[in-house]
Amino acid sequence: MAIKLIANYSKRLGLPGYSSHQFEVSIETEISNTSELPLEAERLYGSLQAAVDAQIQQVGFVPDEHYGIQPAQKPVPGAFGSQTTSTSSVR
Numbered sequence: 868m869a870i871k872l873i874a875n876y877s878k879r880l881g882l883p884g885y886s887s888h889q890f891e892v893s894i895e896t897e898i899s900n901t902s903e904l905p906l907e908a909e910r911l912y913g914s915l916q917a918a919v920d921a922q923i924q925q926v927g928f929v930p931d932e933h934y935g936i937q938p939a940q941k942p943v944p945g946a947f948g949s950q951t952t953s954t955s956s957v958r
Contacts, residue, residue, distance in 0.1 A: 869897040872907060876915035882929050890923045 877891035892915050898907050 869899055870901065870904075872896050872898060872904075872911065874908070874911040874915060876912065876919050878919050878923055880923060882926065884930050884932050884934065886930055888923070888926065890919050892918050 873893065873895045875891060875893035877889060879887055879889040881887050894911060894915060896907070896911070898904065
């Protein structure tokens with residue numbers, strides 16, 4: 868009887884401006900005997916950790932300290948108060 872092992876490894880890194888990014892990898896495998904468990908768990912952990920560490924080095928977009936803070940906008944003349952009518956049919 869095979870024993871199914873499911874392993875996952877996740878890492879989250881804090882970035883400037885209260886930002887962060889995370890990467891996770893999961894793998895599923897089978898072993899035939901419980902005596903294989905310690906060695907297989909060590910192998911899986913090392914493989915998953917190496918995979919995550921290799922990928923998470925690519926940071927991608929990092930917002931600056933002003934990201935998401937919009938200055939107040941003046942209303943466009945004539946935009947407020949205009950009415951639109953939409954119609955839809957349901958079948």
